[in-house]
Amino acid sequence: MRRSIVGPLILIGVGVLFLLHNVYPEVPLGEMFGRYWPFLLILWGGLRLIEVLALASMSKPLPRSAVSGGEWVLVVFIFIIGSGIYAAHNYTGWFPDGRALRGLVVDFGEPFDYTVPAATQSCGKTPHLIIESFRGNARIVGGDSESIEVNGRKTIRAMQQRDADQADKQTPMELVASNGNQVIIRLNQDHVGDRLRVSHDLDITVPKGASVECHGRYGDFDVRGISGNVDIDSDNAGVRLQDIGGGVKVNVQKSDIVRAVDVRGTVDLRGHGQDVELENIQGQVSLEGAFTGQMQFRNLAQPLRLEGTQTELKVARTPGEIRLSPGDLVANNLVGPIQINARSRDIQISDFSQALDLTVDRGDIELRPSAGNMPKLEVRTRSGDIDLGLPPGARFDLKAQTDHGEVHNEFGAPLATSEVGDGASISGSAGNGPSLRLQTDRGSVTVRKSNASDGDEPSAAPAAPAPPTRQKGPKPAALPPSAPTSA
Amino acid sequence: MGNPAGVPVAATGSLFCAIRGPIMLITIGALGAIDHFGPYSFTQTWPAIIIVFGLLKLAEKVGGRQA
Numbered sequence: 001m002r003r004s005i006v007g008p009l010i011l012i013g014v015g016v017l018f019l020l021h022n023v024y025p026e027v028p029l030g031e032m033f034g035r036y037w038p039f040l041l042i043l044w045g046g047l048r049l050i051e052v053l054a055l056a057s058m059s060k061p062l063p064r065s066a067v068s069g070g071e072w073v074l075v076v077f078i079f080i081i082g083s084g085i086y087a088a089h090n091y092t093g094w095f096p097d098g099r100a101l102r103g104l105v106v107d108f109g110e111p112f113d114y115t116v117p118a119a120t121q122s123c124g125k126t127p128h129l130i131i132e133s134f135r136g137n138a139r140i141v142g143g144d145s146e147s148i149e150v151n152g153r154k155t156i157r158a159m160q161q162r163d164a165d166q167a168d169k170q171t172p173m174e175l176v177a178s179n180g181n182q183v184i185i186r187l188n189q190d191h192v193g194d195r196l197r198v199s200h201d202l203d204i205t206v207p208k209g210a211s212v213e214c215h216g217r218y219g220d221f222d223v224r225g226i227s228g229n230v231d232i233d234s235d236n237a238g239v240r241l242q243d244i245g246g247g248v249k250v251n252v253q254k255s256d257i258v259r260a261v262d263v264r265g266t267v268d269l270r271g272h273g274q275d276v277e278l279e280n281i282q283g284q285v286s287l288e289g290a291f292t293g294q295m296q297f298r299n300l301a302q303p304l305r306l307e308g309t310q311t312e313l314k315v316a317r318t319p320g321e322i323r324l325s326p327g328d329l330v331a332n333n334l335v336g337p338i339q340i341n342a343r344s345r346d347i348q349i350s351d352f353s354q355a356l357d358l359t360v361d362r363g364d365i366e367l368r369p370s371a372g373n374m375p376k377l378e379v380r381t382r383s384g385d386i387d388l389g390l391p392p393g394a395r396f397d398l399k400a401q402t403d404h405g406e407v408h409n410e411f412g413a414p415l416a417t418s419e420v421g422d423g424a425s426i427s428g429s430a431g432n433g434p435s436l437r438l439q440t441d442r443g444s445v446t447v448r449k450s451n452a453s454d455g456d457e458p459s460a461a462p463a464a465p466a467p468p469t470r471q472k473g474p475k476p477a478a479l480p481p482s483a484p485t486s487a
Numbered sequence: 488m489g490n491p492a493g494v495p496v497a498a499t500g501s502l503f504c505a506i507r508g509p510i511m512l513i514t515i516g517a518l519g520a521i522d523h524f525g526p527y528s529f530t531q532t533w534p535a536i537i538i539v540f541g542l543l544k545l546a547e548k549v550g551g552r553q554a
Contacts (some may be wrong), residue, residue: 067508
């Protein structure tokens with residue numbers, strides 16, 4: 001009996017997806033499935049249709065039904081799981097109340113633009129501004145006045161001008177002062193029916209001492225130059241903050257970017273999104289959730305705590321920078337203790353001190369501790385190569401081991417290598433230094449001399465720092481400029 | 488439509504029956520895609536599935552009679 005090619009294709013597809021997930025765990029496969037499963041059904045149906053038509057044109061006997069009962073069960077599963085994931089990720093789906101929240105790629109109707117009459121509300125020096133349930137973009141800038149000024153435009157998507165005009169009248173902007181220093185901007189976007197969509201584009205000037213609280217559904221927030229706190233809670237937002245005197249709290253369900261520069265308070269970021277950029281933050285930084293794009297942290301004066309689905313990271317101070325992209329963590333100039341726990345990532349850390357506790361499921365590790373202050377190391381990977389560059393003349397007590405793989409001693413004395421079963425180890429100590437423990441279950445271990453050109457303790461490096469020889473030539477290491485060993 | 492060129496009469500009787508599954512799959516997929524990327528929600532468009540199913544049944548009857 002004839003069998004369709006769709007079954008094997010589905011098997012291959014499922015295999016490829018799982019493989020992709022294992023190799024690149026950061027790729028949001030679940031979310032992609034939730035979003036694109038309808039096209040899977042269309043493809044499936046299309047292939048089946050072509051098969052049936054091909055059989056018919058070759059005058060071969062046709063199957064009684066091209067999609068069997070078992071396959072319909074699979075379709076039902078795809079349907080339920082796919083729409084479940086989609087609903088979870090978009091807080092919408094086919095629940096009736098969710099429809100209004102969606103940022104549609106293709107929208108209906110035509111956009112009609114209206115000017116929002118400028119409004120001013122005097123409020124003293126340190127008002128608390130609240131923007132209620134808002135769709136659209138808001139730019140909030142601190143100024144020298146003692147009042148809140150709002151200008152902007154309103155866009156209404158509607159089928160007809162008449163509907164839009166009416167919706168414009170139904171959605172007046174209100175500035176309401178309450179509770180002493182509180183000012184609420186109410187846009188009444190919900191006052192129109194389901195078929196219309198109202199969004200605002202607002203320019204808001206506030207006194208420098210203001211604090212801001214925004215509840216958004218869809219749209220970007222750009223806040224700069226205020227000395228109070230910023231609290232943003234949105235279903236879908238790009239957030240850009242600059243020069244904020246207070247603390248920052250951002251909670252997004254979806255976001256293309258969250259960027260904060262020059263914040264004097266703490267930064268607390270939660271939710272789901274893509275890129276994150278934090279720079280010059282004086283307070284503690286904590287990040288919780290799934291941010292799948294590029295993450296950059298630069299010049300953080302206080303501890304950073306990151307709890308993601310793939311990576312946990314704690315660093316006491318970050319005078320330099322940390323960059324996380326899907327599959328990599330590259331960091332330079334950190335003050336420990338540092339704790340990293342990652343599932344699948346290549347790790348490269350240079351110029352760090354105090355202590356490093358690093359556990360990686362799968363990934364190559366390259367470490368260049370700072371020359372002056374040798375950190376204590378506790379490094380484990382299940383599968384991956386470890387490459388450690390020690391400053392010449394450093395004091396340490398090293399034990400490195402691989403269960404399956406080779407070790408390369410390019411540091412020389414006092415380290416000695418020995419082979420144990422399928423694996424090997426390097427150990428040795430110089431002076432009375434901190435303990436360095438490296439362990440990989442599968443992979444090579446290399447210990448080499450790092451160039452001490454950036455060493456801040458000349459007495460620690462009596463020997464001329466010679467570039468290390470590379471007889472066995474492990475993988476070419478992309479080294480930071482502070483350790484230019486890659487000749 | 489009941490007897491396209493080159494297709495023997497015996498085969499056409501089940502052609503509509505055979506394409507019913509694929510067409511239904513494509514319909515459900517298209518409605519899902521419209522829900523995700525288009526203006527209409529599945530809660531609004533689901534009756535289209537019944538309509539397509541009905542049309543296919545009808546075509547099967549008409550096609551079968553002609554055959």
